[in-house]
Amino acid sequence: MAKSRIFGESLFASQTTVLCACLIAGSHVITVSAERPNVIVIMSDDQGVGDYGFAGNPVIRTPELDAMHAKSGYLSKFYVSSVCAPTRASLMTGRYNYRTRCIDTWIGRAMMDPDEVTLAEALRDAGYRTGIYGKWHLGDNYPMRAMDQGFQDSLVHRGGGIGQPSDPIGAEGKYTDPTLIKNGKEVPMTGYCTDLYFDAAMDFIQESTDKGKPFFTYIATNAPHGPFHDVPHKLYDQYRNIDFTPILVDTLKPTKFEQESDKLARIAAMITNIDQNVGRLFHKLNELGIGDNTIVVYLNDNGPNTRRFVGNMRGMKTAVDDGGIRSPLLFHWPAKVQAGKTSDALCAHIDLMPTILDACDIQLPQGHKVDGRSFLGLLTRDHLNWPSRRxxxxxxxxxxxxxxxxxxxxxxxxxxxxxxxxxxxxxxxxxxxxxxxxxxxxxxxxxxxxxxxxxxxxxxxxxxxxxxxxxSTRPNNYAPPRILVGTEHEMSSVLTRQDWRHCQGKPWAPDSNGFWLIEAADAGDYEIELIFAQDHPEGTATITSNDVLTQLNIPSHKQRGHMTPLHLPAGKQKLFVEVVFGGKTQGPHQVILTRK
Missing domain, CATH: 3.30.1120.10 (Arylsulfatase, C-terminal domain)
Structure with a gap:
């Protein structure tokens, strides 16, 4: 899909965008630097602003991140969105997520408009190798997948997290030995998910270094997001008998305190596991001799997923109080940024893309709107005029x-x-x-x-x-993006409850239903498979697309294999599946639509 790449400041951000001088050839991004830095962005999921030793947390152990903090630049007043997908859209585009059509975290509203220009695309077009490992959460189908949006190597899970209805069938809720999506294909893996992301990222870094190519590596863990049933066992055992009272916000009754302490032990185990992997990553960079000129950024995507320590603030995930929208921003770049350099200037997720492009001497083509500004000068200069902003x-x-x-x-x-x-x-x-x-x-x-x-x-x-x-970024600005089906880029589309437009019951409940907004580039014949998560009696499914009805008998006690031919005309359409079991209607768990 061709993208319109027009760069220009928004009215609201007219005095906030600061990008480096660069050269532009045609519609492609180019660079003027001979020694371009490598770039690594690490973002955890639901780790709060207070979940670090350097932030004053007396319980959760983060020695590697504490060491990174000591030898990095640090933004002490850095903001993110209160929930995850909006932060990810802003980080990837330098724009407020409301410009990108990504306005929520589920039921089709975490999908980002494919015409958005991403950080990965900008760096790829400048000659960087680009790879993502972990959580994307901006669309699971073409043309919104990470691999469609600038990432040349991709190892991700679907949806907003492992343990959600978008999990591959047979690997539901598996943090250990998960099935992940490797460049568009489901691949069973062996190991704990966070370890696997860092392993794949380090392999990518090794390959890039061997090729003599600069790289952009985005490591976005799904930890410490729930569910909490599957965590690093040795670390969990170390935290099980810890007193979490010092980081609890509320006074709890004994039974509730015991439950909350166990949950916090699991969350702490996931955080310390991330920390250990950060240590492994730095060891790898030093082993390869590239640590000096590699930018490593660390942040979290929103506030913490429980009511726990957030420093001198209040709030948690989903809150717009400061505890729900603050993150530390560690910026490690020994070649340019002095250890311990700190700024308390007001900065946010929209600033990360322009900052990285600034550091890499890259600029997008003239005319494209961004809302962020480069904060690089705050960390590389002693005095910088930082205009007041909102x-x-x-x-x-x-x-x-x-x-x-x-x-x-x-x-x-x-x-x-x-x-x-x-x-x-x-x-x-x-x-x-x-x-x-x-x-x-x-x-x-x-x-x-x-x-x-x-x-x-x-x-x-x-x-x-x-x-x-x-x-007013575009006409009909908040219309949901559509999934394109039947293209050579994704001949088999897995449609899940993550991206359906909910219309019955609670969005992910067994008896809920919804429909998918799809578009076929041309008319074609498909095979559709209906998948059910729960055991069920015999029933009947009615499949509707553009007022054309197809019926399918559903044998009892069978999760998969409910297939029938389906013809789709060209153009935009709504795909709706209604299943009747024992007089009650519901939707399928997933649908697989395969072009013949």
Missing amino acids: VVFQSHRGDRPQLFHHFAIHEDPWKLVHPSGFGKEGFTGQPKLQLYDLSKDPRQESDVSAEFPEVFQRLKKGYEAWFQDVS
């Missing part, structure tokens, strides 16, 4: 954003926020906005709206302008 974070459930719902706008030191609740859509009436001076009140305990009405109004108007700007 950054906005908004994440909630639903098919399209709602004005004022669950958002925060920051203009250092101010924060205007409406924490109306992730998953609590549809508020009515006037929003109850709160204003905080974070320099004096990082825990957001004293609303100063009445004391600073001019600041309140300025930020309120700024948010309204931002919302209008991002919402």
Whole structure:
């Protein structure tokens, strides 16, 4: 699929985008640096801002990340979105996720528009080898897969995490010995998932170094995201008898305390395992002699997945309070960044792409909008003019954003926020906005709206302008992207509940249903297979596409093998499967659509 690559600043970010000078040849990205740095970005999943020894956590052990912190540049006021897919869209594009069509984490709204220009594409087009290992969460089907969006080597899981309805059949919920997707193919693996991602990344780094090619390696772990049943056993045993009281936010009754302590032991084991792998990675870079000129970035994607220590802030995952949207940003580049160089400037996930391109002397073609600015100078120069800016974070459930719902706008030191609740859509009436001076009140305990009405109004108007700007990025801006089927890029499309448009019951419940928005480039014949997760009696399935109905008898007690021919016309269509078991209707667990 051809991409429109037009670079130009958004109105909202008109004074925030700072990119390096470079050369452009035709529509391709090129570079002017002879000694380009390698780039590694590591992002954990649901690890909070306080889950590090260097952040003051007295329980969770992160010695390798503590060592990285000591020898790296550090942004102490770095922000991400409150949930994972929006952060990933912003990181990959340098743009607010509302510009990218990625507005939620499931039911078709974690898919990113394929016309977005990604960091991987920019680096690939500049001659870098590109590889991703772990979590993508921006689309599982063509043309939205990581391998379609600039990554030449890809080892990922589907959906938002292992243990979700997008898992390959027969490998459901397996952190150990998972089945992963290697360049579009399901591959059974041996080992623990985080170890496997780092192993594959280091193999890719070795190959790139042997070829004399610069590389971009994106390691996005699904740990410490739940489920928590399958964790590194030796580390779990070490944490099982630890007192987690020092990092608990709430006072719990004995039974609840025991359950929470066990969960935290599992989360801590996953975090320390990531930490150990970071140590392995640095050892590999030094072994190859490339550590000095390799950028290694570490961050987490949102707040922690339980109510636990977040430093002097409040909040957790899904919250727009600071504890839900803060991350450390470690930037290790010995060739350019002095160990211990720290900045407290207001920075965010939208800044990572322009910063890396700046460091690599790469620029996208003229005319393309980004919202971020390069923070490289904050870490490489003693004095940098860092103009005042505003950054906005908004994440909630639903098919399209709602004005004022669950958002925060920051203009250092101010924060205007409406924490109306992730998953609590549809508020009515006037929003109850709160204003905080974070320099004096990082825990957001004293609303100063009445004391600073001019600041309140300025930020309120700024948010309204931002919302209008991002919402008008393209015509019908919030329409869900469509899965393209029957192309040479993906002849067999696995359609899962991750990307269906939910229409019955709770989205992932056994009795729920939904449909997929697909598009066929041309008319063609397919075979469709229906897959069921639960045991079931005999039933009947009705498959509908563009008002053409196909019926299929479903034998009892059979998970797979329910197949029938299906003809799809060219163009956009809705694929809907309704199954009746014992008088009750539901949808399939997964559908596999294969072009004949």
